[in-house]
Amino acid sequence: MSSHRSGFVAIVGRPNVGKSTLINQLIGEKIAIMSPKPQTTRHRIMGVLTKPDYQITFVDTPGLHKGKDLLNKTIDKIAVSAISDVDIVLYVVDRKKDDTADDILRYFKAAGVPVFLAVNKIDLLPSKAHIDDIILSYLSAYPFEGVIPMSAKQGTYVDKIEELIVPHLSEGPRFFPEDMKTDQSEEKLMGELIREKILYHTEQEVPHAVAVVIESLTENEELNTIDVSALIIVERPTQKQILIGKGGEKMKKIGMEARKEINQLLHTKIHLSLWVKVKKDWRNRPGDLKSLGFSEDV
Ligand SMILES: Nc1nc2c(ncn2[C@@H]2O[C@H](COP(=O)(O)OP(=O)(O)OP(=O)(O)O)[C@@H](O)[C@H]2O)c(=O)[nH]1
Ligand SMILES: [Mg+2]
Structure with a gap:
């Protein structure tokens, strides 16, 4: 055997x-x-x-x-x-x-x-x-x-x-089905891919002050796309400005790069909308951390 x-x-x-x-x-x-x-x-x-x-x-x-x-x-x-x-x-x-x-x-x-x-x-x-x-x-x-x-x-x-x-x-036996690659949901990975592009395009404290949540995913049957709406959270208004960039240039670049990767992930065309919101000092607020998926009792 x-x-x-x-x-x-x-x-x-x-x-x-x-x-x-x-x-x-x-x-x-x-x-x-x-x-x-x-x-x-x-x-x-x-x-x-x-x-x-x-x-x-x-x-x-x-x-x-x-x-x-x-x-x-x-x-x-x-x-x-x-x-x-x-x-x-x-x-x-x-x-x-x-x-x-x-x-x-x-x-x-x-x-x-x-x-x-x-x-x-x-x-x-x-x-x-x-x-x-x-x-x-x-x-x-x-x-x-x-x-x-x-x-x-x-x-x-x-x-x-x-x-x-x-x-x-x-x-011992398998713990997971043989076709399972990860426990991370597609939705979570999408948020992470957006954060990855932000990490590449920002410097100093900004990369660490960012959190991303996917707000909605809707199939657009007419256009045969998936509409993804994501919220980017930063700690201060200045970080929001940096992230958006002059004339929205930086956000456009981040969006384009993230969209490419999410297209590949979902094997379908997506339409990506990114929104930036300031949540003061979220990294030090237990309530905010929790709502963003960080839990101490892991
Ligand atoms: N030259 C070279 N670079 C590498 C190699 N492995 C990883 N890197 C680079 O090292 C950097 C960090 O890689 P990550 O995989 O994000 O490192 P990590 O340990 O997961 O980092 P944290 O999540 O921040 O703890 C990236 O720029 C990678 O491309 C390697 O074998 N050779
Ligand atoms: Mg890592």
Whole structure:
């Protein structure tokens, strides 16, 4: 009798190391948004990889860092709680160990789960000696189950992750249907795709002050399109001005880029309307956080 294996693997690490790029490569679809700005991911997102003999559920998490506002504290909690909820942890790094890693390694120790070290962005490293330097700096600090140097962006050695992890999964059935790729709804992903474009087009505090909610989705039978209306929330009137840009130019660009991606996601033409609204200091208001889908009790 063949034995089927299954389990949950959390992808954790500092902001911007490439966790979401990695989960998209592993699943083979864009289920998580990616950007060069730190703190891109704000929720945990499951990516389900189903093969005949095993099913691995990867959990993308927000980058661990010590933010001061309530949103950042909530986000950190989301990532930390993911560590204790899974069978295996994949710890993604993109440089040599420094003191900021100590907190994270402490979380691993407390959770007592097997941890694999993924050294990402090796395409940026000039030689193998540089990769070895990074690996050695971590090996002396934690008893990792295994180490995988890779490039999530280029897809190099990403398949090694599966190879290494599967033997560590327990025997068990599938948790999710074989055609399920993610637990994130299309609606949520649409909002995230809009936020991704905003991250690319804004600087400094603006990217972090933005939240996006899809207000309505309606089929327009006459035009054979789907009308999507989204609300972009910022904290201050000045941020609203920046986002809209001179003559509405910036918002137009964001809208065009987001529409392209949502077209692809829904396999149909969409009409996108974006509205910007100021909600003073929403990142520090528990009520606002809750209504925007951030919950502390994750
Ligand atoms: N050169 C290179 N860049 C990469 C690689 N993987 C990710 N990146 C880039 O690193 C940046 C951050 O990627 P994300 O996947 O958004 O990183 P993240 O760890 O999910 O970030 P947070 O959600 O903010 O914690 C993006 O600009 C990616 O294109 C890689 O293997 N090589
Ligand atoms: Mg991310």
